[in-house]
Amino acid sequence: MRSYISRQLIQLVVVVFGISLLAFAILHVLGDPVLLLLPQNAGKEEFERYRHLLGLDQPLYVQYWKFVSKAVLGDFGKSWYADTPAFRLVIERMPPTIYLTLAGLLVALLIALPLGILAALKRHSWVDSLCTAVAVAGQAAPLFWLGIMLIIVFAVRLKALPASGYGTWQHFLLPSFCLGAALAPITMRLVRSGVIEVMNMEFIKTARAKGVAEPVVVIKHAFRNACIPVITVLGLQFGQLLGGAIITETVFAWPGVATLTVESIRNQDFPVVQCAVILLALVIVAVNLVVDLVVAVIDPRIRTGA
């Protein structure tokens, strides 16, 4: 177990290093911050002076070291736009994003678990076909379009729910359903194939032979074992779930990290963009690590490498 954890930790460090390099490269290699900061008609000396002032005339590795050694302490520089530390801006916007992600996950599970189990038990019936058809369609629907359609139907036509904003539980309904509906198809398929696989195993036959009631067989024996691949994949999918949350936020004007990032990109406020990108990546990496450990605890085959 200990060597398993240390292997995971080493990989985590490498991934975080890679992401910091990526975030640094985006600004310093692809673009020139000075060009973005100064007006276009500024003179050549002005550019040079600014470059020196910001330390941009130093070699790239020196700049990277400075960037990282500050970033580790939570100093990502000041926002070029709002004159507040970028780190504080991003941290303030983190809770809404996390709530939305969790709510979306919950909705996805509420849809996917019952339907996935049902489809697996009634395999090749019309229920199964219907679930598969809905899943295929659901996977093709662009999230941002789905969000707008939800707004048109529930907010504009029926006037039942708020179209955008944040605060009450009503504000949560449309965005979390939108995000959940996007994640549900893949989850449902995983649950379905997981349950089908488990239902063919010997211990299910044993349980039935012992005279265990069918609902107990399904819930206690089959479903629990089918959970392992679902948890693993959902964990791996967390980054994508967060990506979905980013899209959902921009559609529903949700005051999370994503709307902040998009605003900052529009304002060319790069310290904030860098900070948001790195912090989101850290969240994803942390969640992946936790999921790995949880799965290792549930499933002894993984930690022993069998």
Add this chain to the structure above:
Amino acid sequence: MKTASAENKLDLVARREPVRAGRTEGATLRSLGRLRWGLAAGALLLLIVASAVFAPWVAPHDPLAVNIRHRLAAPAWMEGGATAHLLGTDQVGRDLLSRMIFGGRVSLVVGVAAVLLSSSIGVLLGLAAGYFGRRTDWTIMTLVNVMLTFPFVLLALAVIAVLGPSLINMIIVLGVAGWPIYARVVRAETMAIREREFVMAGRALGMSHVRIIFRQIVPNLVSAIVVIATLQVAQVIILESFLSFLGLGIQPPTPAWGNMLGEGRVYMLNSWWIATFPGLAIFVTTLMINLMGNALRDWLDPHMKL
């Protein structure tokens, strides 16, 4: 959920059912049915592609022709609609149907070009990782992990913000961001094929590495690559539309499904059709590509382990 490139792969995993000895009659019929669906989807897709290619001849109006007197006209079947504008007009009176037909060009060009780019990068790196193993493998797979940890959307947003929005930049960003999924699959397959007798025989005969890789290994990977690439086109189209939707992709007045959807969002209170139809176009196109990709997988290799 549409944000992910890793998703297609998961999708394929999810659809994999436990392999049984001998296919039953039912299974064969079902796969035939899927094939028929795939053909139908392919035909419809061909229609969409053709209308985009021949847009100047197919479109009833000039997509850029402004007509303020007929602005926000409803679709033909609704009250206030005219047969001249089948799907209505947008906020400056441009014909929505014509803009949609022309808008398809952007999505299809970006989708295909980005996939060509990312599959080239991914296949080469995957071959290198799988064939040479050891440090090459470790380096490439770490890079893959970094990329997969990171939400694709966020990466694309950040890079576009620095490079500036344009057709070429979008192809480059989406192409460079999409390679890890190919690398992962190609690596796994290469590792398996490398151990087969015909590769050993080739090596014993003194074939060079390059010749073994491209003459013996690559031909065995073609069907897997084709299937992933097909499914990836749909993902890229959705991502491209999202970037254009945010105003970070194709710039107005050039019509693209994404920016039409973005412009239509402002008018969704009274003119729902402006946002609805371009989104429907994205939805139908990606759905057809997915159906075709699934059928292609069944047809090329029913037991493909992706």
